[in-house]
Amino acid sequence: GAVVSQHPSWVICKSGTSVKIECRSLDFQATTMFWYRQFPKQSLMLMATSNEGSKATYEQGVEKDKFLINHASLTLSTLTVTSAHPEDSSFYICSAHVRDRDNYGYTFGSGTRLTVV
Amino acid sequence: GEDVEQSLFLSVREGDSSVINCTYTDSSSTYLYWYKQEPGAGLQLLTYIFSNMDMKQDQRLTVLLNKKDKHLSLRIADTQTGDSAIYFCAEEGRGGGNKLTFGTGTQLKVEL
Numbered sequence: 001g002a003v004v005s006q007h008p009s010w011v012i013c014k015s016g017t018s019v020k021i022e023c024r025s026l027d028f029q030a031t032t033m034f035w036y037r038q039f040p041k042q043s044l045m046l047m048a049t050s051n052e053g054s055k056a057t058y059e060q061g062v063e064k065d066k067f068l069i070n071h072a073s074l075t076l077s078t079l080t081v082t083s084a085h086p087e088d089s090s091f092y093i094c095s096a097h098v099r100d101r102d103n104y105g106y107t108f109g110s111g112t113r114l115t116v117v
Numbered sequence: 118g119e120d121v122e123q124s125l126f127l128s129v130r131e132g133d134s135s136v137i138n139c140t141y142t143d144s145s146s147t148y149l150y151w152y153k154q155e156p157g158a159g160l161q162l163l164t165y166i167f168s169n170m171d172m173k174q175d176q177r178l179t180v181l182l183n184k185k186d187k188h189l190s191l192r193i194a195d196t197q198t199g200d201s202a203i204y205f206c207a208e209e210g211r212g213g214g215n216k217l218t219f220g221t222g223t224q225l226k227v228e229l
Binding site for chain 1: 148150152157158159160161162165205207215216217218219220221222
């Protein structure tokens, strides 16, 4: 089936540094990827939609300069949290839409636990 | 706006059936999904239903959709301890971009 590989699984960084999270579609092409943030015991909140070869579309209230999204190829999208602060600590998950003969739906990466100290 | 609500917690005994409910507000939803999330993990797609269907069954899972009441449910037959997790319903609207709106999540606890 369609698989999205997300790395790293967890990362601890110091305040003020930047962290890059990668999501790769392994056996399909993902023209669109979605980035979510999930706080403990809460639901997923969509941050942005990234489209291959064009600028990402950010949801209201999400700072585009802080959460940089790059979708340079059909199999790779990255989220960079710039100048991270403790309040950015969260679980970040990417997702891609799959629609082929055998699959329909959204497949999710395994998530990245970011802790900013 | 889009709002998807679920009850927060459900506890069942092993072997019983579990029913997790979800209400949504976007009447233009095309597909509705059920996802399972185990601690510290991403989301696993369990099943989905197209908006013109009333019911879908997939092994132990039965999805019921009442479009009139905008109510979706997931029934898990013969619930096992491995089913303990958080379950999210999600709707895919017609708003473009194929965005999903997730429910608040229901934590299912299966007791022996």
